Amino acid sequence: MVREMIEPSEKWTPAEEKELQENIAKLWSYSSSRDAKYNRNYNRFFNNGHGPADARATIWTAAYQSLGYNRAMFDDASLQTKLNVIKSVVDTILSKLSQARVRPFFDAVQGDYATIKATRAAQKFFDAFFDAQKVYERAPEVARSALLFDGGHWWVDEDQLCVEPVPHWELFVDPYEANNGGLRKCTYGMRWRKEYPFALAKAQFPNADFNVSSVANPRTLRGEWIIYYDLLAHAKFYIYDKRIVYKKKIDYDRLPFTAMWWTAPITGWSTTCLADDLYTIQVQIDEIEMRIDQAMRQSPFNTVFTPAGSDGKPSMMTNEAGLIVEYMPGPEGGMPVVATPAPISPMFPQLLDNYIQKAYEFGGVSQLSAQSKKPAGITSGVALQTLEDVESERHNVTVQAYIHGFVDLAEIACEVFPKNADILPPAMGRASMKWGDVKKQKDLMRIQFSAGSSLSKDPATKLDQIQKLQAFGINLQPILPQLLEMPDLDTAYSATTASYDYVQSVIERAIEKGETDFAPITDMQMLFTESIRWFLRLSADESNKEYLANLKKLIEKVSAEQDEATAPSAGEAGFNEAGALAKGAPLMAGTTAQPNVRMNITEPVPGA
Secondary structure (H helix, E strand, C coil): CCCCCCCCCCCCCHHHHHHHHHHHHHHHHHHHHHHHHHHHHHHHHHHCCCCCCCHHHCCCCHHHCCCCCCCCCCCCCCCCCCCCHHHHHHHHHHHHHCCCCEEEEEEECCCCHHHHHHHHHHHHHHHHHHHHCCHHHHHHHHHHHHHHCCEEEEEEECCCCEEEEEEHHHEEECHHHHCCCHHHHCCEEEEEEEEEEHHHHHHHCCCCCCCCCCCCCCCCCEEEEEEEEECCCCEEEEEECCEEEEEEECCCCCCCECCEECCCCCCCCCCCCHHHHHHHHHHHHHHHHHHHHHHHHHCCCCEEEEECCCCCCHHHCCCCCCEEEEECCECCECCCEEECCCCCCCHHHHHHHHHHHHHHHHCCCCHHHHCCCCCCCCCCHHHHHHHHHHHHHHCHHHHHHHHHHHHHHHHHHHHHCCCCCECCCCCCCCCCCEHHHHHHHHHHEEEEEEECCCCCCCHHHHHHHHHHHHHCCCCCHHHHHHHHCCHHHHHHHHHHHHHHHHHHHHHHHHHHHCCCCCCCCCEHHHHHHHHHHHHHHHHHCCCCHHHHHHHHHHHHHHHHHHHHHCCCCCCCCCECCCCCECCCCCCCCCCCCCCCECCCCCCCCCCC
């Protein structure tokens, strides 16, 4: 659903519009010659090389399945068998890449609690955002563009707060700028789309002047749609059929596109791709297929030699299942002979198999992956695993480019999303954070990539992993329902989860506002332990001294509350029976006591 632009359009001058049109023409001239190759590869992928002149702008139809060759020389003009090796190799590699499901991981390297708070909000947002935008499901589209059309790209649209794949032929930049640092160093660029529906453009800018004929049908009208970025002027233009319809100010300094390559460009904005590498082999496969196909169609099923003058009736003979030839028998007479000649030399099928094998080898794909076929001589599971590892290493550069695309998406979104927009929708118990808060902290955080989940998807294996983590001393009790993803256990763990969530809110309120009040039924041991953990973390991060002082007050109050509730014992020096810090003991002492919960529900609950 296209969201209507609310802000009024910025003004532009005739001189500015003239310069804009000149720059668009220049960008177009840099890359216009690549269209021939992209159309060739597009048609190679879908129908072995023949289709409309501009297949990229046309919806795929059955008409694409043309014969593909001038078959006038043959008597039989039926469809020809096709072995599309390019598509087979591309689809196999895409299947491999799609298994890499990584997530951007936000880490507060430096800074204070405000940095940590911003990273937590951004982490929650992108975990949900990638799922809502179906990033993992659509990522193979970006990779496919890199395999077929030089490069593949993600586009971050700050107007709609969304992301979408962009084919390489729609992105235009200055290749001389791209040579000096890639997309990050480009000062201008555009996304160009052909045959863009007028209805979508009008829905986004209902008050804009499109200068469209009043008799045009908005439902069927199509035109060129350009989104132009001028990063030096911090402006973004929307052009429909060479006419500016909207201009807006932007506050970011990079093009909101990622780039993934099969082979990274050495110079310029174009390079070779997998389809280019396999093109000549595919042509040879097509030629051999055509010859074998025609030999099969033109050769008879059988050739039956019958002696002339035999008693057989001509009416009983037919050429439907073969070719019947009469021959003159010798003095001793003759017998019918059935012969089935080979339609073509065995060399041709052998040559075809050889070229197909070479195509898989050049693409770094094994028959094990492409055809679910076990290679001859491979009988053990270890050998099969070794083949898979070798194949994965062959595409390691491509895999790294694929997974880094997810991190680039998060980095660009943090830069280009409007600073006044909420990171997460308002909800009870959720701190209000805007993208401007993340922008302020971006120099104090880093975005890495990690596995989508460290735990197995198999329930039994996941349970075993969680038990092992707890055996190492990692307390996962408060978040077990989320880790196990078992809804029927939510009720059993709801009390512990609620206690953990409340303790975190108390600590957050203490750090930010200096408020040390908490409910009298709070799990004191959990509050003490979590407060100590946060104190150590903020100290290691060299956080704001005010935050540390506020948290120290909370720790001292918790310790005092435990002293009042529990009589001291002759246990370990500096500790009472409950394991809480005794008066005068060092602040950062550890504790191994069991949780001590105060139950005094007659007192009011501060902050409730």
